[in-house]
Amino acid sequence: MVTATSMVTRSTRSSRSTVDSTVYDIVADVRRDVAALTFPLDTSTAADARHQQALLLAQLDDHLLPRLAQLSRPAVIVVAGSTGAGKSTLVNSLVGRDVTRASVIRPTTTTPVLVLHPDDERLMVGSALLTEAEVTFSEDVPRGLAILDAPDLDSVRDDNRTQAIRLLESADLWLFVTTAQRYGDALPWKTLTSAAERGTSVALIVNRVPEDTTTEIYQDVAARLADHKMDATPIFMMKDHSPHTGPLPASDVKEVTGWLATLAGADHARTVIVRTLRGALDALPPRLNTLATAVEDQAASHAALNESARDALVDVVESARKHAATGQYARGRLTAAWGQTAAAARFDKLINRSGYARVLRSNPTPPEALRQLKDTAITAAHELASDTIVTARRALAQLAHDDDAATIIDVAHHPVRTGHIATAVDTWVARIGDDLAPILADHSKQSLASERAVTRDGLVTITLYAALGVPQAGELLERLIGFEAAPLAEITAVRLADTLDKLILDEYTYVTHTLDALGLDEDTATRLHLRAAELAQLRG
Template structure:
């Protein structure tokens, strides 16, 4: 049978038993897959609607976990009727009176319902299914519960004990039918209507008990409440009125609760209670597409915001790279520290007092080794200066990004895109240290290339006067902006040094641009999360299509 045929028959008014069978066979898998995909949803950007969407996601998960999945897995379990309401509404007294025995604690102290009580007929012992409702409640067998139903007394929805409020909400999500209890003095409060709105939102079946109604005001209050129900789209909601019997202890008179008991017995029996289950399931399933659509829209809004942030960040890259390159190209990397070191070496090691005759430096190998060893400290200073320059370029970009994404005028979701400052500082230090070491090694490679199979005589003589590593250090210093090193190279190797010096400076500029790019990449990495991808809502849209085919 195709899905379209199943849908057609489901909508065509088959018996509840047949519909229940189809619900169990066809929708459970879809609901299970939906639960998995909803649980995977993350909304990391603090944009408009994100907080509300996250709360809706949590409620949808609760509905799936507490009601839909357990119920779809076990359709034959009795229909759970939860007695719910606010503090002092008389829920537990009504509950006990319906059973004809005090099984749930009732009294004037609040909160009275500390432990939920789930009662079902002993004849249903073989079909009662374990699940969230049974796990949270004290389960009892009671002959006063009509066959095919289970009666649940829940904690106060507005209990001042947080745990009680949470349990009450879980139990409401797990019920097949709500028997909502309010009073003549409190039915206009916000809480009853917020709870009923939640029930309507998830498609739950609801009945209402208006408790403690003075006889003189019965007609007026009943009419007002009916008007409110119609205004909330609840015209088919059964309404039971319990008159005010004044101060009392113990159970209510049989005549007071007879109408509600009769209604519960009308729901009794496997087939009739199954109808309640299926009606609520149909309502819950019909409500799912709206929830899933809203959640998918929220996920796509996150992706759109991330795209805007990426564009904003990417727009910073060209100017940042140019600034970093210009800092190197200007030849100011060496700075005062390298100049000071050069003066020191000139005085103590005489590195710049090499004799040149014709176009060649004149020096012994021993003197060359001495100069090479002396130049090691200059190499260290040049590398340190280059590392400071690259680090400063990266830090400048990070500071700009933090102002752009985390400042007073930051776009929605911007702060999320900023990586941890300490982690960035550590990563930047490691990156610049590594990249400068590679840059310096490039100078050694260039000297080795100049001293290839047939080196020029001036190069061979310069390598003898300074050592190969010392000559590479002079190239690095000149590329970093040391005029003293550049003049010395011009003396000993003439035009041969110009190309490797220019290439080393360009290489350092490229590496500075890479350091800057790493700051941009760190932000993009935050925004390139699968949760912010353009197709992040695809799974939800697929589940939505499946739901629409099956409901």
């Protein structure tokens, strides 16, 4: 079993100041797995998971991995707090001179300031803090410690708040500054609770305390800390010097500087480091399990979206087939177009008394009239297919209205299918000619007369209208080709429904491809749970 104490022992004995490679390797694996996580679906846990992922990566990159690799670096004390709490004045007072800007203008600290003892500079080589902060040196900073003045946690600037939270993740110790007027606000306790959950060492400074309320405020703060199970947290009460410019009198920060002195030096600083390191490692398993739960939510939402999209489009398919079966496609202009053209071309005179078709000299002739009708039917079929896709996409868009996670299914990005529709309809029409060929191949008197009177292409048009539900077309087709008319019209109607099915299936396929492209791996949550178990066992 590897413990933080044994880590320190090995680190102390080794000139390289490194820790047990097993611990480092597992945490490095955790970092790789956490960095690879994605939460593309807006589930109820996604926003918090993305936030927690960013915080955990910050802690792993800025604190845990560097600390595990190098325990000899100075302990980083992040001075944090609310706007105007006096953080910068405190840092200046601790080192005895102005090293960071303090002012009544808020927010004052926009760039973090890192204060080091000059002899510790070489130990910080490779630290990300050297690139993120303005670095200054002071011999008044005890060796083995680095003091970081962070931006305000409640800054009006988003980038300041984000940076402040990230810097806290890199801390070995949080020195949280609040005031006698604001220590009861939600922010201090939210921040302190977060530190406790992460296992970070914390000290609390209450600034600008009136002398006559010092005891009362101290007792109240101590009670609140005890309620948060943080009763071991050091508390420092600072006198009220408002208004004030420049560093505070040395006597006012004597307790804090004395406390920092007890932390200074390689061995003492390492104690603080290891205490926070142990707490951070202990906090990793529950944080990983929380992320794993969010990943499981993503997988469940992925499956639910697939199922919801399928169910929505099944309803569209069933509606299209119902229309095909009941002839609802023909309602409106197709029936009207047939009636007008049939009257003009005298379709009622096509069949003679013997029951065979005859050639008419009407104006237009039946073949001419049928060519016009064919264009109308094909246009209607194109529109029907287009409307079916619109209906399908509306059904998918409704999912996004009902479920935030479904916004990933953005129908506005679905491909334009105009050419695809034209090809599908043309293929459907061409199949009618193929189906007519064997019927007309018997060269019976009936088939020869019909083909001569209306042409083969005319028979295709009549079949089109029969399949689309124009009853007069079905009756004429039966008189022209006999008992095979009804099966031909029926199979043509079924093929139209199949064509629409295929177009709807293409929409569903695009949805599944969109969801699959998110790269949600079902095994990811399992890996995170396993990493958490590994760490728990290692720390146990």
